[in-house]
Amino acid sequence: MPWLIKGGGLQQDPWQICNDDCVDYPPGLILISREHWSKQLSLINRPKTGLILRGDDTQHIDELMIHAVDLIALEFVGFKDGRPYSLARILRHQYAYTGELSAIGDVHVDQLPLMARCGMDSYHLRDDQDSHLALKILSGDTLR
Amino acid sequence: MYQYQDHDKALVCARVAEFRDQTRRFISGELDEESYRPLRLLNGLYIQRHAPMLRVGIPYGTLSSRQLSQLARVAEKYDRGYGHFTTRQNIQFNWLKLEEVPDVLEMLAQVDLNSIQTSGNCIRNITTDHLAGVASDEIEDPRPYCEIIRQWASLHPEFSYLPRKFKFAVTASAHDRAASQVHDIGLHLIHNDHGEVGFEVLVGGGLGRTPIIGQLLRDFLPQKDLLNYLDAILRVYNLHGRRDNMYKARIKILVKSMGIDAFRQQVETMWQQMSRADLCLTDKRIAAMKQCFSPLPPLVDDVEFVDLADGDDGFSLWWRQNTLPHKERGYRAVFLSLKQQGMVPGDMTAAQMLAVAELADLYTGGEIRTTHRQNLLFPHVPATEISALWRRLNALGLASVNITSINDMICCPGLDYCGLANAESISVGLGIQERFSRIEKLHELGPIDLNISGCMNACAHHHVGHIGILGVDKKGEQYYQIQLGGNSAGTETTLGDVLGPSLPQKDVPDVIENLVQVYLDQRLSGERFIEAYRRLGLQPFKDAIYAVAD
Numbered sequence: 001m002p003w004l005i006k007g008g009g010l011q012q013d014p015w016q017i018c019n020d021d022c023v024d025y026p027p028g029l030i031l032i033s034r035e036h037w038s039k040q041l042s043l044i045n046r047p048k049t050g051l052i053l054r055g056d057d058t059q060h061i062d063e064l065m066i067h068a069v070d071l072i073a074l075e076f077v078g079f080k081d082g083r084p085y086s087l088a089r090i091l092r093h094q095y096a097y098t099g100e101l102s103a104i105g106d107v108h109v110d111q112l113p114l115m116a117r118c119g120m121d122s123y124h125l126r127d128d129q130d131s132h133l134a135l136k137i138l139s140g141d142t143l144r
Numbered sequence: 145m146y147q148y149q150d151h152d153k154a155l156v157c158a159r160v161a162e163f164r165d166q167t168r169r170f171i172s173g174e175l176d177e178e179s180y181r182p183l184r185l186l187n188g189l190y191i192q193r194h195a196p197m198l199r200v201g202i203p204y205g206t207l208s209s210r211q212l213s214q215l216a217r218v219a220e221k222y223d224r225g226y227g228h229f230t231t232r233q234n235i236q237f238n239w240l241k242l243e244e245v246p247d248v249l250e251m252l253a254q255v256d257l258n259s260i261q262t263s264g265n266c267i268r269n270i271t272t273d274h275l276a277g278v279a280s281d282e283i284e285d286p287r288p289y290c291e292i293i294r295q296w297a298s299l300h301p302e303f304s305y306l307p308r309k310f311k312f313a314v315t316a317s318a319h320d321r322a323a324s325q326v327h328d329i330g331l332h333l334i335h336n337d338h339g340e341v342g343f344e345v346l347v348g349g350g351l352g353r354t355p356i357i358g359q360l361l362r363d364f365l366p367q368k369d370l371l372n373y374l375d376a377i378l379r380v381y382n383l384h385g386r387r388d389n390m391y392k393a394r395i396k397i398l399v400k401s402m403g404i405d406a407f408r409q410q411v412e413t414m415w416q417q418m419s420r421a422d423l424c425l426t427d428k429r430i431a432a433m434k435q436c437f438s439p440l441p442p443l444v445d446d447v448e449f450v451d452l453a454d455g456d457d458g459f460s461l462w463w464r465q466n467t468l469p470h471k472e473r474g475y476r477a478v479f480l481s482l483k484q485q486g487m488v489p490g491d492m493t494a495a496q497m498l499a500v501a502e503l504a505d506l507y508t509g510g511e512i513r514t515t516h517r518q519n520l521l522f523p524h525v526p527a528t529e530i531s532a533l534w535r536r537l538n539a540l541g542l543a544s545v546n547i548t549s550i551n552d553m554i555c556c557p558g559l560d561y562c563g564l565a566n567a568e569s570i571s572v573g574l575g576i577q578e579r580f581s582r583i584e585k586l587h588e589l590g591p592i593d594l595n596i597s598g599c600m601n602a603c604a605h606h607h608v609g610h611i612g613i614l615g616v617d618k619k620g621e622q623y624y625q626i627q628l629g630g631n632s633a634g635t636e637t638t639l640g641d642v643l644g645p646s647l648p649q650k651d652v653p654d655v656i657e658n659l660v661q662v663y664l665d666q667r668l669s670g671e672r673f674i675e676a677y678r679r680l681g682l683q684p685f686k687d688a689i690y691a692v693a694d
Contacts (some may be wrong), residue, residue: 058383080182080265082305086382089302094417110166110183117301130174140158142165 003131004102005112006122008139010131013124015050015071015102031073031104034060052104055083058090066095074120076105085118092119109134145206145511146291146436148256155299156253159260163187164246171243186266186304188259189245193563198237198245199262200252202514204272204290204314205233209501209510214255216497222248227497229482229490231554231605232311233271233514234262238561260298265306267297267378272314273321274515277437278523280471283333283341286316288433289370292425296371303378307385308393310378311350318635323516325349325358325637326608328395329377334364342366347377347407348399351602355639356396359404361411367430369415371423376415380407440509440524443474458545459534461583466547467530476527478508480520480537481544481552485581488570489555490518499540507533517554517593519547550592550660551577554605558598558615559622565598567615567622567649572596575653589660592673593633608632610674611656612640622649628659628685629677641682644690655689662688 004013017031031050032040034057050071053061066072072091074084084103091097102122103115109129116138125131136142148156166183169175175183184190188199200215215235219227222244223237230236240248252258261268270290277285293312297303303310313324316333324330330346343365349358365373381395384402399407454460466479480500483489492500500520504512507529508522515521520542525533537543546552553576556562558569573596580586595609599616606612612627623646630640647655660673662685667676677685 055383079179080305081387082265082303082307083383083387085302085305086379089379090418093420108179110179111305114301114304142162 002124002127004122004124005131005134005138006100008135010135015073015124017052017104029070031071034065037065037069050102053084053087055081055087058083058087061091061095063095066091066097069099071100071102072097073102073104073124076103076107079106079108079111079126081106084120085114088115088118088120109137112138145208145287146203146433152256152295153253156256156258156260159187159258159299160246160249160253163249167242167246182264182305185264186261187245187249188262189242190263191563192238192561193559194561195239196242196245197561198240198248198259199230200235200237200257200259201262201269202233202235202257203294204270204276204287205274205514205516206276206287207512207514208255209504209512211255211257212497212501212504212512214251214257216494216501218248218251219494219497221251225495226491226493228488228557229492229514229518229520231516231518231603232269233274233516234269235514236557238557263309264304265308265310266304267300267306267310267312270294270297270312270314271322271327271516273317274513274521275321275468275477275523276316276513277439278468278470278475278477279317279319279321280469281319282316282471283335284316285434285437285439286314286333287437288430289331289333289343289367290314291436292370292430292433293374296374296423300378303382306378306382307387308390308395310381310395320633320635320637321516323605323608323632323637326351326355326605326632327358329374330358331370336364340366343370345373345377348396348404350394350396351605351607352394353391353600353602354394354396355602355607356400357637357639358396359399361404361408368425368427369419370425372419373411373415375420375423376411376418379418380410380414384410440472440475442472443526443528458538459531461587462534462538462543462545463530465545465549465587466543467525470524472524474527475524476530478522478525478530478533478537479515479547480522480542481546482519482542483546483552483577484541484544485551485577486574487541489553489573492520496540496542499536500542503533503536517552519552545583546586548591548593549580549586550589550594550611550656551580551586553577553594553596554609555596556598556603558596562598562603564601565615566600566617567598567624569596569598569604569613569615572613572615572624572649572652576656579653579657588664590672592660593631594656595630605632606630607639608637609640610677611659613652614646616646618646623647624649624652626652626655626659626689628682629674631674643682644686647689658688659685 051069104124170180313322313327326349332344345362346358347361513521555573559565593610596613597604597606608630614625625646626643627640
């Protein structure tokens with residue numbers, strides 16, 4: 001199981017990403033895309049469901065969706081694509097979303113402070129990234 | 145000028161430490177080039193033709209003597225003893241060693257300078273009128289607002305990975321001296337019908353491959369809403385600007401494709417939905433910021449130099465060409481020309497910087513400005529001290545009588561330094577300068593903005609030069625396209641018309657001389673070059689150059 005950075009520490013990542021063609025959901029915490037969510041309305045009442053939002057989902061998010069899920073994961077399709085930062089701000093401010101806001105995808109350690117300042121609070125690093133360095137960067141240890 | 149507070153200092157020092165760590169990881173191989181690139185760019189560091197180039201920010205072109213002295217020390221210790229001032233009021237060092245850049249940044253931080261966001265796809269240095277606080281036609285000094293915007297934009301977590309770079313220019317006069325109509329956002333400080341101060345907001349201007357003049361987004365934005373409104377514009381751009389093609393990623397392309405009305409609608413909606421109380425500018429905050437840029441006391445000892453400067457002696461010529469009146473009684477503003485004959489336009493040696501810093505303390509309260517046209521300015525010189533200052537500047541090679549003339553050219557580094565350039569700019573500029581070396585000739589020609597870019601990225605704003613020169617690569621040869629009639633100063637911004645097919649480098653000085661001759665032959669009494677061009681159109685100029693070849 002991969003690692004998740006949350007609350008200043010490392011923990012095993014309990015979330016499983018389900019592809020859009022998935023019909024047989026595993027038990028536990030699942031992450032699905034916005035398109036998947038829109039097609040599978042039965043998921044609305046399923047506990048432990050998280051929603052993946054990408055930069056181009058901005059026009060399609062709504063209040064119901066935001067407040068029905070247990071987690072929102074903002075996907076960085078490329079680390080230079082800064083749309084998830086704005087999405088985070090919109091979710092926190094316009095939609096008053098107070099749940100967990102996670103960064104997934106092309107997540108680099110050097111961008112974690114920006115993500116944190118935009119309201120993200122857990123991070124799934126890209127495979128080649130150093131999670132211990134990530135913790136140091138988030139705690140400001142590399143600045144001393 | 146604004147003095148860094150503890151939080152500003154802490155922020156810059158943390159950034160230096162962060163970049164030191166990132167650079168260490170890059171050099172040791174822990175961080176790959178693709179990941180390091182945007183990090184170094186956010187710190188103003190490019191990898192150029194010969195060496196890394198560091199661009200140091202000079203917010204809104206205001207520099208203290210202490211800062212200029214430190215720039216001189218950086219140039220001496222880490223570069224080859226000089227620096228290059230840019231059109232966006234910054235300074236570049238061209239010969240640094242990558243591993244020494246964190247030390248340079250640390251040295252800069254000691255005097256509250258940094259290179260944060262001087263490159264990369266983020267909000268760049270906020271530029272303004274070099275005559276801010278000096279010009280009698282300004283509504284008020286625009287710099288307090290520039291500083292407020294700088295603080296908002298610095299390390300903005302949401303806008304550090306925009307689709308492309310983002311440039312602001314702020315002015316407070318009807319006469320534009322900051323090229324505000326060719327910026328991503330142009331802010332004009334204005335009064336509304338009730339006498340309240342606010343901003344006219346332009347959006348989507350820019351040069352480069354697709355030159356576009358900014359469009360009116362809002363005719364009056366109250367001061368208190370400035371940051372929330374900018375936040376809304378940037379958020380709409382961040383979410384909707386193109387990311388699939390870097391040449392179509394600037395906000396000007398988004399505005400053009402959406403249409404200004406649809407873009408405005410999105411911004412206004414975003415503004416309504418996302419405005420935050422902490423971004424609302426209170427009167428108290430604005431007043432406190434204005435305190436940092438408080439006006440000078442009028443000098444009682446006012447000396448009128450009109451008679452004295454009426455002659456043909458060196459001082460009088462310089463006084464008329466290189467100095468300007470000041471809105472406060474008893475002062476004048478003095479340009480320091482960085483276009484000395486035979487020297488690279490915009491370059492300054494460390495020795496000159498140190499000497500100028502000393503002169504700034506003596507003659508202008510320690511405050512120096514950098515200008516869009518790549519010169520320096522002493523903003524507040526007591527009129528009684530001007531002749532003494534002139535002698536000192538003359539000795540330093542900084543009193544060339546050429547401000548606003550064709551020899552006061554904007555010139556990018558071109559192929560000599562820049563990894564993007566197609567052709568040399570500096571040699572072309574110097575070749576032209578040689579043709580107009582006589583002061584009498586320059587005087588006869590009057591004001592002509594000559595802008596020379598070494599490639600279509602247009603760092604030297606060739607589209608808005610009265611005469612613009614663009615370097616192109618033609619089968620490995622350096623050729624130059626000439627444009628006429630561009631303008632970014634005053635009230636009417638226009639893009640130049642292409643004269644015709646590009647020309648080989650050796651012909652450029654002759655061509656410019658011939659173009660200028662058309663103007664001299666056909667101008668009406670008192671008509672400036674740009675005015676004559678607007679009346680005559682392209683044809684007579686075109687005929688003078690291409691008729692011979694045909």
